[in-house]
Structures are given as structure tokens and as C-alpha cells.
Amino acid sequence: MVNLITFVILLISSISYAKSPSDSLKKLTENIYGVFGVPQQVNSENRGFISNAYFYISNKYVVVFDALSSYELGKELISAIRSVSDKPIKYLIITHYHTDHFYGIQAFKEINATTIAHKWAYEYLSDPYATQFFKSRKKVLGKHLKGTKIIPPDIAIDSEAIINLETEVIEVKQVCKGHTKGDIIIYIPKENALVVGDLIFDERVPFLGSGNSKSWIKCIDEIIKLKPKLVLPGHGNILSGQENIINKANFTKQYILDLRNIIKRWIDEFGYDVDYVKNNIVKAMIEKNPKYKNVKLFETVTRTNAYYIYFEIEKELFMEP
Ligand SMILES: [Zn+2]
Numbered sequence: 003m004v005n006l007i008t009f010v011i012l013l014i015s016s017i018s019y020a021k022s023p024s025d026s027l028k029k030l031t032e033n034i035y036g037v038f039g040v041p042q043q044v045n046s047e048n049r050g051f052i053s054n055a056y057f058y059i060s061n062k063y064v065v066v067f068d069a070l071s072s073y074e075l076g077k078e079l080i081s082a083i084r085s086v087s088d089k090p091i092k093y094l095i096i097t098h099y100h101t102d103h104f105y106g107i108q109a110f111k112e113i114n115a116t117t118i119a120h121k122w123a124y125e126y127l128s129d130p131y132a133t134q135f136f137k138s139r140k141k142v143l144g145k146h147l148k149g150t151k152i153i154p155p156d157i158a159i160d161s162e163a164i165i166n167l168e169t170e171v172i173e174v175k176q177v178c179k180g181h182t183k184g185d186i187i188i189y190i191p192k193e194n195a196l197v198v199g200d201l202i203f204d205e206r207v208p209f210l211g212s213g214n215s216k217s218w219i220k221c222i223d224e225i226i227k228l229k230p231k232l233v234l235p236g237h238g239n240i241l242s243g244q245e246n247i248i249n250k251a252n253f254t255k256q257y258i259l260d261l262r263n264i265i266k267r268w269i270d271e272f273g274y275d276v277d278y279v280k281n282n283i284v285k286a287m288i289e290k291n292p293k294y295k296n297v298k299l300f301e302t303v304t305r306t307n308a309y310y311i312y313f314e315i316e317k318e319l320f321m322e323p
Contacts, residue, residue: 022051023075023082030240031193031232033059037070037082041206041238041298044071044102044139049146051075053102056197056234057083058190061169063092066115067188067197068236069106073149076106080113091115093165095174096155097199097236098182099126100212101139108151118165120176121158122184159186177225180218181208189228196230202251204239206298208258210307215258215314222255238298260290261304265311269319276312283308 020026023037030036039052050071057066064087069076083091094110096119097103107117126132132152140147157163162175173189181200188197200208201221210218225233226248233241233251241247264286265279272278284301287294294300 020051023055023070023078024085027082027085029086030056030234031195034190034193034195034232034234035059035083035086036234036240037079038239039070039102039237043299043302044142046143046146049075050102050105050139050143053236054234054238055079055106057091058172058193058195059087059089060167062089063167064089065093065095065165065167065172066091066110067095067234068097068103068199069094069110071102071105072143072147073106073108073151074146076109079106080109092167093118095119095165095186095188095197096123097187097197098185099123100182100200101135103199103236105139105147105150105152107153107155108149111153116157117155118157118159118163118174119155120184120186121160122182123154123158125183127152127154178217178221179214180221181210181213183213185213185221187225189230193232194230195232195234196225196228197234198225198236200236201225202233202241202254203235203237204241204250205296206238207294207300207303207307208254209303210258210261210314211310215262215311216318219255219258222251226251256291257294260287261307261311262315264290265308265315269312269315274316276309279308279312280305 026038028036034056036054036056038054040048042048042052044050044052055068055070057064064083070079091113094115094117099119110117136152159174165172165174170192174186176186185199185201229244231244233247241250268279284304287304
């Protein structure tokens with residue numbers, strides 16, 4: 003009996019928990035593949051494998067989108083790519099300089115891939131916060147962060163760029179300041195697919211702590227206008243089919259709007275009280291839309307988001323004439 007229970011537990015954990023990029027590798031279209039991190043916060047058991055990365059195999063080259071959370075995971079991502087293609091890995095494009103998307107960059111430097119990101123990467127890396135964050139990640143991940151270097155991209159783009167893959171091009175652009183001050187999206191015309199980083203999710207709430215929630219809303223509208231048939235987010239499931247993409251994009255947008263409207267209303271009604279906001283926001287959001295309750299990491303992320311949005315709105319109100 004004990005053995006049976008152990009077996010069942012092992013079975014459950016092996017289904018729900020992808021230990022490595024290779025474990026989670028999925029073919030998404032003829033030439034696009036993805037690896038999918040777990041829907042958790044970073045801890046030593048998941049080794050920081052909490053985000054997604056994708057790669058596109060063109061006629062001549064492989065292009066990779068995001069580098070995962072460590073040198074170790076970056077190397078494992080390269081192994082996953084090598085299991086399906088031996089074409090040169092020419093470019094690594096990083097959607098934004100958050101630890102779970104760029105810490106694997108050194109693995110790609112070692113194989114001479116050209117790394118590309120938005121120029122905000124330089125601003126991020128020159129801020130002492132980047133070093134502090136690295137130290138706190140090291141406390142959590144320990145040996146799993148071995149070999150990880152926080153380094154800038156080879157090429158930094160401002161608003162847009164065309165990447166020439168010789169037999170075709172892909173497009174990189176910043177549609178707005180949203181999740182960070184330097185999010186870029188990547189459009190692959192041949193597949194009508196869009197890599198969106200952390201700007202849109204399926205059944206997850208966005209993290210609003212380091213960008214601009216007001217312009218993020220416009221960002222989502224811009225993405226919808228591009229009419230992709232496949233959206234590849236930095237966390238969670240991929241989104242496919244135009245109608246489904248619009249619905250999911252609008253869910254992310256509505257979450258941001260609801261959060262902003264509730265906090266604005268409270269500021270109007272009771273003045274500035276960040277503790278009230280933090281303590282009551284989860285309940286108020288669920289009252290607004292009960293579906294939020296079922297979204298992964300909703301409570302933790304929403305409390306943190308409310309804190310940041312409170313200060314963002316406070317700043318907006320002070321700046322208004
Ligand atoms: Zn992020």
C-alpha cells in the first residue's frame with residue numbers, strides 16, 4: 003500500500019512538474035518550439051525554471067527568444083534545441099531584462115550567438131538594484147546559479163529592428179512601456195506568430211512592479227491590432243486563434259484596469275492609505291470578477307501589484323495639473 007501511495011505521488015509530481023527545459027519541450031508549429039517553466043515563484047526545487055523560452059528554426063539558422071533563469075538552464079535550453087536541430091544558433095533575442103528571461107545569456111555567448119534586447123537593458127544593469135537582486139537570487143538558488151553572469155546584450159534596439167535571416171526576416175519592436183520600460187515583441191511573419199514576453203498571459207496575472215500600467219493597456223491594444231494567430235507568452239500556456247487571443251489579451255487588460263480603478267476610487271474616497279490597499283485588494287478584485295480567484299498566483303501577485311500601482315497612481319495624481 004505504501005509503495006502504491008509513493009508511486010502515485012511520484013506519478014503526480016512527474017506529471018505536474020517539468021524538471022528541465024527538455025522535459026517540457028513542445029513543437030508548436032512546423033518551425034517553432036517552446037519550453038515551459040512551472041507556474042511557481044523561484045525556489046531551489048524548481049531551479050528557477052519558472053518562465054518559457056521559444057525558438058524558431060529558419061532555413062539557415064535557429065533564433066532563440068529568451069534565455070531562462072540561469073546559466074545552467076541556458077545550457078539545458080541549448081541541449082533541448084540541439085535535440086531537434088543542428089543549425090547554427092545565430093541570435094538570442096531577450097524580450098525584457100528580468101532575471102527569469104535573461105540570466106541564461108552566458109550560455110549563448112559561449113556558442114557565439116548574437117544577443118539582442120531593448121536598450122533599457124543597460125539602464126537596468128547600471129542600477130545597483132540589479133546586483134542586489136542577483137545576490138538575493140543566489141541565496142535562493144545557490145549552486146544552481148553557478149556560472150550565471152549578468153551581462154548586457156551585444157545589440158540594443160530602441161524602437162524597432164528587422165533581423166535578416168537571409169532567406170526571410172523577423173521583426174523586433176517595442177510597442178510601448180508596459181511590463182518594463184524595455185519590453186520588445188518579436189513577429190515571425192512566416193508563421194504569423196508573436197513572442198510577447200510578459201505583456202499578455204493565458205490564465206495568469208501580469209506583474210506590474212517595474213513598468214507602467216497606464217501605457218501597458220495601450221500596449222495590449224497595439225498587440226491585438228497585429229492580428230497574430232499564435233501568441234507566445236513568457237509564462238503559462240501559448241495562445242492560439244485570433245478570437246481566443248483577443249479574449250485572453252482583454253482579460254490581462256481588464257485585470258490591469260480593475261486594479262487601477264479600484265485603487266483610484268479608494269484614494270478618492272479615503273485618501274492615501276497603502277496598507278488599506280494591500281489588505282483589501284484581493285477581496286475587492288474577486289468581488290469585481292470572481293474568475294480572478296482561479297487564476298494562478300492571483301493572491302500573492304495581486305497584493306504586490308497593488309502596492310506598486312498605488313504609488314504609480316499617486317505619482318500620476320501629483321503630476322496632473
Ligand atoms: Zn518579467
